[in-house]
Amino acid sequence: MRFVITPPREARAESDLFVLLHKGDIVVSASGSYLHPVSGISPLLKPSALSMLGEWHGVAVWVGVIDDLPQGVTTAGVRSLLMMASPDEFTVLARAVQLTHWLEQHRFCGRCGTATMAIEGEMARGCPACGLRAYPRISPCIIVLVRRGREALLARSPQFAPGRYSTLAGFIEAGETVEDAVHREVFEEVGVRIDNLRYVSSQSWPFPHSLMLGFEADYVRGDITPQPGEIEDAQWWTPEALPDLPPSVSISRLLIDRWLAHNR
Numbered sequence: 001m002r003f004v005i006t007p008p009r010e011a012r013a014e015s016d017l018f019v020l021l022h023k024g025d026i027v028v029s030a031s032g033s034y035l036h037p038v039s040g041i042s043p044l045l046k047p048s049a050l051s052m053l054g055e056w057h058g059v060a061v062w063v064g065v066i067d068d069l070p071q072g073v074t075t076a077g078v079r080s081l082l083m084m085a086s087p088d089e090f091t092v093l094a095r096a097v098q099l100t101h102w103l104e105q106h107r108f109c110g111r112c113g114t115a116t117m118a119i120e121g122e123m124a125r126g127c128p129a130c131g132l133r134a135y136p137r138i139s140p141c142i143i144v145l146v147r148r149g150r151e152a153l154l155a156r157s158p159q160f161a162p163g164r165y166s167t168l169a170g171f172i173e174a175g176e177t178v179e180d181a182v183h184r185e186v187f188e189e190v191g192v193r194i195d196n197l198r199y200v201s202s203q204s205w206p207f208p209h210s211l212m213l214g215f216e217a218d219y220v221r222g223d224i225t226p227q228p229g230e231i232e233d234a235q236w237w238t239p240e241a242l243p244d245l246p247p248s249v250s251i252s253r254l255l256i257d258r259w260l261a262h263n264r
């Protein structure tokens, strides 16, 4: 793998590269790159919003926030860039966006209100008054493709693009196991019971800090009953007649493609 997450370093070097965010978007150079050399941008960086992401081909990569755009660059939306990204690029950008979001929201201690400080050698903010530590927030979610014979259950939320259907997903509740969350979410969203959960894979999803845990499961019983407000429609689909599907970069599409590969 070309990009690896490493412990944060104190010192920056001339060879370091920067992912830059401006008003929540990614800064893109005239050549289309979002990895910028340190030369010329140092005066623009806000030191309070600077984190090391890891190493790309052995070169340290940081994320920084800038208020003013240098000459000759533009910005691109995070979602549109991620939809075209390779797996490595996806990791870099997703990590950059999540850490920036976390830094913005943890400038002050949640317990006593004192300004927090970076903790050396760790990706953490500490409170100098009461000692509380804050680490980047990750919110685990389950995402599941439910199978019934050759069919798959796909549903659409009211926010989806017209005609698009996807797998079921939801946040894991405090105190809940991953497995219980899969059963609960499926029953809440579409009213069916499942069993035989199989873990498939995971994906970091930076909107704003989800970790998607992907499963397959088998239908047991129940008629589809969409949850009001959450699910606009849900249906059983065969590989021969499919709706519009999520983009190929998403774990939902990975689950769907895996099901298709086993049923064609």
Ligand SMILES: [Zn+2]
Pocket (backbone or CB within 6 Å): 109, 110, 111, 112, 113, 114, 127, 128, 129, 130, 131, 132
């Ligand atoms: Zn405090």
